[in-house]
Structure formats: C-alpha cells, structure tokens
Amino acid sequence: MADTILLTGGAGYIGSHTYVELVAAGYDVVILDNFSNSRPEVIDRLEVISGAPVTVYTGDVLDPAVLERVFVERNIAAVIHFAALKAVGESAEKPIEYIQTNVSGLVNLLAAMKKHGVHRLVFSSSATVYGEPETLPIPEDAPRSYTNTYGFTKLVCEQTLEQVAASDPRWAFGTLRYFNPAGAHDTGLIGEDPNDIPNNLMPYIAKVATGELERLSVFGNDYETPDGTGVRDYIHVVDLARGHVQSVRALIESGESHTVNLGTGKGYSVLEMLKSYESACGHELAYSIAPRRAGDVAASFADPSKAHAILGFQAERDLDDMCRTSWNWVSRLKNT
Ligand code: NAD
Ligand code: UFG
Numbered sequence: 001m002a003d004t005i006l007l008t009g010g011a012g013y014i015g016s017h018t019y020v021e022l023v024a025a026g027y028d029v030v031i032l033d034n035f036s037n038s039r040p041e042v043i044d045r046l047e048v049i050s051g052a053p054v055t056v057y058t059g060d061v062l063d064p065a066v067l068e069r070v071f072v073e074r075n076i077a078a079v080i081h082f083a084a085l086k087a088v089g090e091s092a093e094k095p096i097e098y099i100q101t102n103v104s105g106l107v108n109l110l111a112a113m114k115k116h117g118v119h120r121l122v123f124s125s126s127a128t129v130y131g132e133p134e135t136l137p138i139p140e141d142a143p144r145s146y147t148n149t150y151g152f153t154k155l156v157c158e159q160t161l162e163q164v165a166a167s168d169p170r171w172a173f174g175t176l177r178y179f180n181p182a183g184a185h186d187t188g189l190i191g192e193d194p195n196d197i198p199n200n201l202m203p204y205i206a207k208v209a210t211g212e213l214e215r216l217s218v219f220g221n222d223y224e225t226p227d228g229t230g231v232r233d234y235i236h237v238v239d240l241a242r243g244h245v246q247s248v249r250a251l252i253e254s255g256e257s258h259t260v261n262l263g264t265g266k267g268y269s270v271l272e273m274l275k276s277y278e279s280a281c282g283h284e285l286a287y288s289i290a291p292r293r294a295g296d297v298a299a300s301f302a303d304p305s306k307a308h309a310i311l312g313f314q315a316e317r318d319l320d321d322m323c324r325t326s327w328n329w330v331s332r333l334k335n336t
Contacts, residue, residue, distance in 0.1 A: 002026055002027055002028045003027055003077035003252060004029070004030060004074055004075055005027050005029050005077065005078050005080060006029075006031075006032060006070060006079045006080070007019060007030070007031050008032045008033070008061050008080070008081045008082055008105075009032075009038075009082030009083030009084065010032065010033055010056075010080075010082065011031060011035060011039075011040075011042045011043060011056075012038045012082055012083075013038075013192045013237065014082055014178070014181055014237060014241065015031070015033070015080075016038075016046060017237045017238055017240070017241035018080060018082075018244045019031065019050070019054070020046065020049050020185065020190075020241065021238070021241040021242050021244070021245050022244070022245055022248075023050045023052070025245045025249075027245075027248075028055075029054075030057065030070065030074050031043070031054065031055065031056045031057070032056075032057045032061065032066065032067075032070055032083070033056070033057075033058065033083065034059060034061075035058065037085075038193075039193070045189040045190050048187075048189060049190070055074075057070050061081075061083045061105040061108055062101065062108060064108055064112065067108060067112035068112060068115075070112075071113070071118065072116075076118050077118070077252060078118070078122070078248050078251055078252055079109065079118065079121045080121075080122040080244055080248060081109060081122065081123050081124060082124050083101075084102045084105065084124065084153070085097065085101045085102060085150070086150065087199055088148050088150045088151075088199065088295070089199060091148055091149035091150035091153070092149055098149050099152075099156075102150075102154070102157060103153050103156050103157060103160070106157050107160065109121075110160075110164060119170040119171045119172060120173075120251040120255075121174070121251075122173075122174040122247045122248050123157060123173060123174065123175050123176065125157070125158055125175050125176060125259075126151070126154050126177060126178055127177055127178065127179045127180075127233075127261070127263070127300055128147075128151040129144045129154050129155050129158060129177060130142050130144065130145075130177075130300070131143075131145030131146055131151070132145070132297050133297065133299075136267075136301060137265055137302055137303040137304075138300065138301065139306070140177070140259055140260060140261055140306055147295045158175055161173045161175060161257075170255075172251045172254075172255050172257050173257045173258075174248065174250065174257070174258055174259075174260075175257075175258070175259040175260070176244065176247055176260060177259070177260065177262065178235070178262050179233035179235050179261065179262065180200075180201075180202075180234045181234075181237045181240050182202040182236065182237065182322040182326065183236040183317065183321060183322035183326050184237065184325045184326050184328065185237075185238065185325065185329070186238075188325075190329075191237075191325070191326065191329030191330070191333070192206075192326075192329075193333065197213070201216075201232070201273060202273070202322070204216060205274060205277045205285065206326050206327070208285050208287075209277060209280075209281040209283075209285060209327060209330065210331065210334045212334075214286060215287055216270075216274060216286070216287040216288075217288060217289075218270050218271070218287050218288070218290060219270075219290055219291070219296060220292035220293070220296070223298040223299070225298055226269065227269050227272070229269045229270035229271050230270055230298060231268065231298065231299035231300070231301065232267060232299075232300055232301065233263040233264055233265065233266060233267055233300060233301035233302050234264070234268060234273070234322055235262060235263050235264050235315055236315065236316075236317035236321055236325070238317060239315040239316055239317050243262045243307065246311040246312060246313050247260075247311055258311070260306050260307035260311065260313070261302040261307055262307055263302025263304050263315070264304065264315040265301060265302055265304045267299055268319060272319075273319075273323075274287060276320065276322075276323045277323045279323070280320070280327040281323075281327045
C-alpha cells in the first residue's frame, strides 16, 4: 500500500507543486491548509492535473483539534511542513504572528506527530538562515544567523528540530534550505499568485510583464557583482518539488535526518532575470534603478553537491524554463 504523506500548506505555491510530484511518484497525499495565502480553486486545479480527487482538511496548524482529526483519520507515514508566514518585511511589523505561526505551528505539529507515533518530517527552511554569507557558493555547514524576524523563525525551527532529533533516535527530519523558487507548472494551472504587491523579484517582474505594474525598481546597481545588481540562485519550483519527493523517500527508507540546500548552484543578477523574462514574454520591460533594499545581500547561491550526494537531487530546468512557465501562468491568470 502507498504511504500517505501529510502536506501542511499544501495549497500554497511550493506545496501545490509538491502535491503533483508526490502523486506522480505514487504516494497518497493529504493537504491541511487554512487558505490564508492560497485560494480554494487550487484544489480543483490539482484535481485536474492529477486526475483524481484531492483530500483536504481546511484548518490551522495552530489548532490541535484539526491536527488530532487528521492523525486519527489518516494513516500518516510522514509530514511535509510548508505552512508558514513568509513575507520578510511584514515579519518585522508582526513578530508575534510570525513566531506563533512558524514556530508554535511546528511545535504543535511535532506534538501531534509524537502522540500518533509519526516520526518523519520534511521542513521548509530557507537560505535566509545563512544571513550574510561569508563563502560562495554556500555550503550547508556555513554559519547560521538571521537578519529579520522571518529568518529568526526559520533558524529557531531548525534548532527545534535538532533538539527533538537528539532526544529520540526514532525522529528523522529533512531540513531543506530553499534558495529562490521561481516558475510555474507546465500546465499553467498552478503557480505563484501573491495577493498584494509582490516583494520578490520574479512575481514582481511577472506583473510588469502583464501590465499590472508599471516598472520594476531594481534595488541597487552598486553591489560587487558583475553588473552591480543582486545575484540569486533561482530554482524552478518543479525541481524544488521533486527535491521534496526525494527527501521524504529518503526519510522513510533510511530513517536518517539530512539538511541540504536546494538550489542550482548558479547565480543570476536582477538585470539578467529581467532580460530573460523579456525573451519569454516577447516585449521590453520597464525598470529604474532604486536605492538598495535594507537587509539585502549582494549575492547568494548554493553549493548543491550535498543534496546530490544524499538525495540524488539535481535541478533540471533552467532560467528560460522558469520565465517561460511563469509567463504562461500569469498570462492565463490574467485572462481568467
Ligand atoms: P505560500 O504562502 O504560497 O504557501 C503557504 C501555505 O500555507 C498557504 O497555502 C497558506 O494558506 C498556508 N498556511 C499559512 N499559515 C497556515 C496555518 N497557520 N495553518 C495552515 N495553513 C497555513 O508559501 P510558499 O512560497 O509555498 O512557501 C512554503 C514554505 O516554504 C514556507 O514555509 C516558506 O517560509 C518556505 N520558503 C519559501 C520560499 C519562497 O521564496 N517562496 C523560500 C524559502 C522558504
Ligand atoms: N529585487 C529588486 N526589485 C524588486 C524585488 C527584488 O531589485 O522589486 C532584487 C533584490 O534586491 C534581490 C533580488 O532581486 O537582489 C531577489 O530578491 P527577492 O526578494 O526575490 O529574493 P531574496 O533572495 O532577497 O529573498 C528570498 C526570500 C526570502 C528569504 C531570502 C533569503 O524571498 O524569504 O531569499 O534567502 F529570506
């Protein structure tokens, strides 16, 4: 019988793509989401893509009653925990909400897992735990720090998992440090759909391409990078999703914890991203140079070799794929 995987935040950007890859790999999947940052229509789209009904619990990871119901009703083999608040700027204004959702949410989940004898969890961490990186590409044993409340919550969650893993050898955690997810599903049915003005580069460029926003502000062109603009490691969301399948499979099969970067190992500048998106959408995109954004680092890209060695993970999609699938998704979204 197929193992059942619980996805908290499974209706979100990365969770929905992971749902598709898990079903394709033969797993049974259950979603728990409170739809605070996703739309219920995502579930219909997942049914179209996967060709089968989707099992969803609408509820909050902060609510022990809904967690209890999921673990009683479903024979969960492992959990992938996406549910979190993720806006860096907002996290400074709402530290209590961020710490509550991100840290208490994880602790609630671990308590429910412990009660029901489920000891495998994949955790959505971030390259943000590297703070201002000292070495490029960034290896997993680089020092950890934080520069904002969101980063603080991810670091505390990682440390919480380390404490729990040390307490009982039955626990096994996959801590996945994502670099910069981008792109959308090939079908154009699911992708990133921020409610407000996007903070992140790719969804912002996408809205300039559709005409919803007038121009991109490039935050600084005086960094020590080849063209002076910030460099990041953009990874296609479908590659990222497949990394979760490999991680959860490794946890179930080996019972060993791992902490790995999920990136491509290649960095692209803001201006390179803009040019690549122009090729995908077929028209020029307006931009102007603005001051640096507080807290930004000049460059960040992964050393992806550990994920390859431990999980067999390798990103297969390139920047053209990210821009093409993003454009396909946002242009359909605008016309529906
Ligand atoms: P997202 O906001 O699209 O998805 C998160 C999902 O969790 C949403 O569907 C939301 O409704 C749900 N959710 C939020 N709070 C909840 C709660 N209390 N209970 C139940 N559901 C809740 O975000 P995403 O981009 O898919 O990110 C997923 C995870 O990956 C997050 O933990 C995020 O911090 C992490 N991450 C994201 C990025 C990125 O750039 N997108 C980078 C690094 C790490
Ligand atoms: N940028 C612009 N204009 C914009 C938005 C971004 O020039 O409107 C630039 C940024 O200055 C940066 C690059 O585009 O150089 C990428 O910015 P993003 O906000 O897309 O991504 P970051 O790497 O800065 O942030 C991401 C996640 C955070 C996480 C951080 C650290 O969004 O959640 O990585 O890993 F904390």
